[in-house]
Amino acid sequence: MTDLSTAHSGVSAAQGAHARDASPYDLAAMVAAREDERFSLHSKYLNEMWVRVLKTIGYDVGFTRGLGPYLWDRKGDRYIDLLSGWGVFAIGRNHPAVRDALVSVIDGEFANLVQLDVSTLAGILAEKLIERAPYLEKVFFANSGAESIEAAIKFARAATGRPGILHCAHSFHGLTYGSLSMNGDEIFKKGFGPLLPNAREIPFDDLAALEQALAGRDVAAFFVEPIQGKGVNIPADDYLAGVQALCRKYGTLFVADEIQTGIGRTGKFFAIDHYAGVEPDMVVVAKALSGGHVPVGAVLTRKWVFDKVFDRMDRAVVHGSTFSKNDLAMAAGVATLDVIKNERIVENAAAKGERLLASFRKMAEGYELVCDARGKGLMIGVEFGPPKSLKLKAAWNLLETVNSGLFCQLISIPLFRDHKVLTQVAGHGNHTIKLLPPLTLTDADCDWIESAFDAVIADAHDAPSAVWSLGKTLAGHAIKAGIGR
Numbered sequence: 001m002t003d004l005s006t007a008h009s010g011v012s013a014a015q016g017a018h019a020r021d022a023s024p025y026d027l028a029a030m031v032a033a034r035e036d037e038r039f040s041l042h043s044k045y046l047n048e049m050w051v052r053v054l055k056t057i058g059y060d061v062g063f064t065r066g067l068g069p070y071l072w073d074r075k076g077d078r079y080i081d082l083l084s085g086w087g088v089f090a091i092g093r094n095h096p097a098v099r100d101a102l103v104s105v106i107d108g109e110f111a112n113l114v115q116l117d118v119s120t121l122a123g124i125l126a127e128k129l130i131e132r133a134p135y136l137e138k139v140f141f142a143n144s145g146a147e148s149i150e151a152a153i154k155f156a157r158a159a160t161g162r163p164g165i166l167h168c169a170h171s172f173h174g175l176t177y178g179s180l181s182m183n184g185d186e187i188f189k190k191g192f193g194p195l196l197p198n199a200r201e202i203p204f205d206d207l208a209a210l211e212q213a214l215a216g217r218d219v220a221a222f223f224v225e226p227i228q229g230k231g232v233n234i235p236a237d238d239y240l241a242g243v244q245a246l247c248r249k250y251g252t253l254f255v256a257d258e259i260q261t262g263i264g265r266t267g268k269f270f271a272i273d274h275y276a277g278v279e280p281d282m283v284v285v286a287k288a289l290s291g292g293h294v295p296v297g298a299v300l301t302r303k304w305v306f307d308k309v310f311d312r313m314d315r316a317v318v319h320g321s322t323f324s325k326n327d328l329a330m331a332a333g334v335a336t337l338d339v340i341k342n343e344r345i346v347e348n349a350a351a352k353g354e355r356l357l358a359s360f361r362k363m364a365e366g367y368e369l370v371c372d373a374r375g376k377g378l379m380i381g382v383e384f385g386p387p388k389s390l391k392l393k394a395a396w397n398l399l400e401t402v403n404s405g406l407f408c409q410l411i412s413i414p415l416f417r418d419h420k421v422l423t424q425v426a427g428h429g430n431h432t433i434k435l436l437p438p439l440t441l442t443d444a445d446c447d448w449i450e451s452a453f454d455a456v457i458a459d460a461h462d463a464p465s466a467v468w469s470l471g472k473t474l475a476g477h478a479i480k481a482g483i484g485r
Helices: 004-021 027-033 035-045 048-057 096-107 120-132 145-160 207-214 239-250 303-309 327-342 345-366 390-402 407-419 443-460 466-481
Strands: 063-067 070-073 078-081 138-142 164-168 199-202 219-224 253-257 282-285 297-301 370-376 379-384 432-435
Touching (some): 035 048, 120 138, 120 327, 138 303, 145 219, 207 219, 345 370, 379 407, 407 443
Parallel strands (some): 253 282
Antiparallel strands (some): 063 070, 138 297, 370 379
16 A cells, blocks of 8 residues: 555655746746736726826836835836835845845745744744843734734733723824724724724823823823824924833833834834833834835734733634744844844934935025924935915915815925935825935935935925926816815
């Protein structure tokens, strides 16, 4: 009789040899062959409204390649990316160390996601993260920032026995139901209610409001971004220390959402590291931890909180996620942290951010439309505001009447179209353009950014000009689409 285990082993070996000898599956050729269908495929099967937005503002150039802080479109034109996938590509696109780590996992034929086992790579990545926050002891892995926030909500309620969840106005913690319940922008919530009960909002950077909200001792956790992504809002120097003191006073867990600000973005590994003695009960990370390839999120937490969730053997799997500790995600995280350390990327973010911020502050002194420049590291906001001169004020007021925040498009679109600089507006109805570039910028990249902004802002101070002509066009689109204040 044939030994079934031997027979199976033989088939597997033959299949493995065939896979290694066969011609590679050529996705690049498939994509190239159907490149002309890029927007029609999305319009038919995915989000047609987003395609219409891209075409309206002239962003339908079709990017075909990315490397470091640069993108190339279908014509071969090079752009500098100050968006970095909303902060995902902190070490730049397609970093070779992360790519090599992922290839090594695939070539190694690891026993991935056995489930009735544990992952060595997950243990290594958890160890590396805790080294950066030694006051915490445990890590829970998830597939995204939003999923990590959901875990933190559950952990906070389990640990405290309280129902309340507190967040700040203008916050953004994700778009799943729990995280959406803590979203400070109503446009994301409209049509999706009812949301999570017992979620409340207070002003950002307001310790008196926080104490009033905590005084009832029914709040499980206060979730706060050390620097708010929507607007690049930076708190007073004593705010986070005050948050910590009040949370401890009233028995509420202090949760720092470092999904965008963490992993070196602000010139420190965590944004909370700018403030001496600030040690939250949970720190949530994601985005940059992936290296831009395989999504991964994590909740770093105190052991006593973790033990309240996983408190018995029959509750060992009371919360989890099927793909959360997969070997590709863990390898991406390990490689990313090694790159951050070995290439001194946090230090580079601090230096280049200081240079750019100084340049933008100089522009704020010289141009009446620029009212502020703020940030830490390479998380920078350039805020525009009402001009004083009558000629510019009339044009500004016209745009604001049609749609609040429309002026920023008069800066971001020419930056993209004329200077090949990709940026984003910091939120709906917002007058701030946010820079969130890869942390690997060079001095030559800074020259490019500074000269582009200076040229576009200077043009905006001439009325009439190409910038204000664009404004009339955008206002017309907004009126036609029924978009108003």
